[in-house]
Amino acid sequence: DAKLSDEExxxxxxxxxxxxxxxxxxxxxxxxxxxxxxxxxxxxxxKRARSLAQSSFGNNHIYLEKFLESPSHVEVQILADHHGNxxxxxxxxxxxxxRNQKVVEETPCLKLDDTQRxxxxxxxxxxxxxxGYTNAGTIEFLLDQNGEFYFIEMNxxxxxxxxxxxxxxxLDMVEHQIRIAAGKLLxxxxxxxxxxxxxxxxxxxxxxxxTLLPTTGTVGxxxxxxxxxxxxxxxxxxxxxxxxxxxxxMAKVISWGATREDAISLLDKAASSxxxxxxxxxxxxxxxxxxxxxxxxxxxxxxxxxxxAAQYPENPDDTSDSEKVAAxxxxxxxxxxxxxxxxSSAWKTSGRAAQMSPxxxxxxxx
Numbered sequence: 383d384a385k386l387s388d389e390e391x392x393x394x395x396x397x398x399x400x401x402x403x404x405x406x407x408x409x410x411x412x413x414x415x416x417x418x419x420x421x422x423x424x425x426x427x428x429k430r431a432r433s434l435a436q437s438s439f440g441n442n443h444i445y446l447e448k449f450l451e452s453p454s455h456v457e458v459q460i461l462a463d464h465h466g467n468x469x470x471x472x473x474x475x476x477x478x479x480x481r482n483q484k485v486v487e488e489t490p491c492l493k494l495d496d497t498q499r500x501x502x503x504x505x506x507x508x509x510x511x512x513x514g515y516t517n518a519g520t521i522e523f524l525l526d527q528n529g530e531f532y533f534i535e536m537n538x539x540x541x542x543x544x545x546x547x548x549x550x551x552x553l554d555m556v557e558h559q560i561r562i563a564a565g566k567l568l569x570x571x572x573x574x575x576x577x578x579x580x581x582x583x584x585x586x587x588x589x590x591x592x593t594l595l596p597t598t599g600t601v602g603x604x605x606x607x608x609x610x611x612x613x614x615x616x617x618x619x620x621x622x623x624x625x626x627x628x629x630x631x632m633a634k635v636i637s638w639g640a641t642r643e644d645a646i647s648l649l650d651k652a653a654s655s656x657x658x659x660x661x662x663x664x665x666x667x668x669x670x671x672x673x674x675x676x677x678x679x680x681x682x683x684x685x686x687x688x689x690x691a692a693q694y695p696e697n698p699d700d701t702s703d704s705e706k707v708a709a710x711x712x713x714x715x716x717x718x719x720x721x722x723x724x725x726s727s728a729w730k731t732s733g734r735a736a737q738m739s740p741x742x743x744x745x746x747x748x
Contacts, residue, residue, distance in 0.1 A: 388425055391446075395424055398448050404428055406435035407443035410537070412482020414438060417449055448532070452683040453524040455479065456491050456531065458506035459547045460519050461555070463562045468510045469572045470503045471547050471555075475680075476522075478671055480594050480687045485664070486671055487543035488582040489550055492642065492680035498529055509536065517562050518544075518555055542585065542634065545613060549581035549638040580642040582649050584668040586616075586633040586656070588624045591666040592694045594687070598624050602659030607652040611638040614652075624661055632658070635668075642680075646672050 386394070395402060395418070404416040404427050414434040416427040428444065436442035454477040462468035475493065478486035494502070506521035520541050522534040544555050553575070558568070588597045601622040606614055616633035624632065635652050639645035650672045653665050670690055676682040 388428075391428055392421065392424060394446055395421065398446055401449040401451075403447050403449045404431040404444055405447065406431065406439055406441075407445050408439040408441040409435060410535075412479075415482055447534075450524050450526050450532070452685055453477075453526050454491070454493055454682075455484075455522065455534075455684055456494070456502065456525050457520045457522040457537075457541075458502055459544070459555075460506055460510050460515075460521065461558055461562065461568060462510050462516050462519070463568045464516050464565055465567050466511075467568045468507055468515075469568060469570070469575060470506055471551055471553065471575060472577050473499065473502060474543055474546060476543060477682055477684045478677070478687060479684050480691075484543065484585065485587075485687060486582065486584050486668065487546055488580065488642075488645070489546045490577065490580065493525060495529075498525075498531070502531055505531075505533070509533075518559050542631065543583050545615065545634060545636045546581040546583045549613065549636060550577045550579055551575060552578070579638055579640050580645040581636060581638045582642075582645045583634055583636045584649060584653060585631055586635060586658070586668070587630050587664045588632060588661050589630070589664040589667070590662055591664055591670075592691070594664070594667070594691055596626065596630055597662040598626055599661045600624070601661055604659075605655070605657040607635075607655040609648060609652060612636070612648060612652055613638075618658065632661070632663070646678070 400421070401417060401419045404418060406414050414431060416431050418424050418427045431444045432442040435444055454475060456473055456475055456477075458473050459471040460468060461471065472489055473491050473494065474487050474489045475491035476484045476487045478484070491499075502523060505523075509515075509521055510519065515536075515538070517538075518540050520537040522537065523531040524534055525531045540555060540559060547553075548555055562568070588599070589595065590597055601618055601620060601624065603620045604618050606616075613636040614633060615636070618632055624630070633656075635649060635656065637645045637649035637652060639648055650669055653668045653672070656665055658665075667687070667690070671677050671686065674682070674686065674690065676686055
């Protein structure tokens with residue numbers, strides 16, 4: 383909480399133990415997380431986290447939580463109506479991430495045994511009933527290497543990765559959101575919901591597959607893969623401009639298979655034949671993940687993508703990654719300079735960034 387004094391913050395940090403994370407209380411998507419390894423790093427990281435929270439989310443409240451070294455990110459999908467009924471729609475493994483943003487998600491999670499899985503479901507539903515939540519929501523957990531899980535947050539909305547749940551359950555989650563909002567009872571009990579097969583989703587970003595840094599451009603004629611048991615959610619079309627001002631997600635490719643191996647094979651085939659000319663995308667990155675032994679054996683953590691990125695040889699040009707990051711930061715900073723800058727809005731799609739200066743027009747580039 384922003385009202386805690388420096389001394390109180392140190393006491394809380396000591397109770398939690400190091401390493402720990404400093405996070406924005408009103409944030410989301412992993413934006414602005416800072417890792418603190420020791421007490422001497424605490425105050426500076428708290429100061430920076432509060433400053434970023436204020437500029438990004440309009441509120442400088444922060445909180446501290448234990449940092450797990452190589453966790454998995456597992457979440458439980460729920461639906462709850464206005465009549466006291468709540469059900470789970472099983473779990474999703476969302477551990478393939480870069481910069482704390484999800485890239486590949488799958489269901490079911492093979493890292494859980496039946497006891498862990500049921501305990502996670504019970505915890506999620508207990509929270510839903512405790513707060514009186516209604517509609518679709520996701521309870522997110524971190525799973526450590528010893529099989530213990532820890533609550534992260536609840537996302538009170540439909541998430542990007544909801545299609546994998548729809549693929550294995552056959553349920554239309556948007557339909558049930560509307561039914562719940564209209565005051566209808568959930569039309570099924572927990573025992574009537576079943577999961578069949580395995581589903582995997584890959585998020586397709588305009589992103590350099592080596593540096594994982596964002597790219598821009600104009601989309602040419604798109605060639606989408608067409609296969610049975612494959613779903614593509616996208617708004618891309620020929621002539622679409624990918625600009626730096628908005629959320630970068632271009633498409634979602636979701637595969638279903640009777641087995642996990644079938645789902646992996648289908649998604650890899652789709653990624654190899656999906657052509658988005660005019661844009662450098664992360665499709666090669668997706669294929670590297672799908673073919674990695676740790677992913678194939680379901681032994682991966684949230685660190686897999688950063689490990690893959692570190693394996694690439696040095697770029698042929700003389701520009702270092704740190705210099706590229708500095709250039710991007712400088713360019714982004716120039717967008718929001720000046721006396722006309724307004725207070726940040728939590729509704730902005732590009733990481734809830736500050737609203738643009740009125741001098742900027744669509745035709746300008748950086």
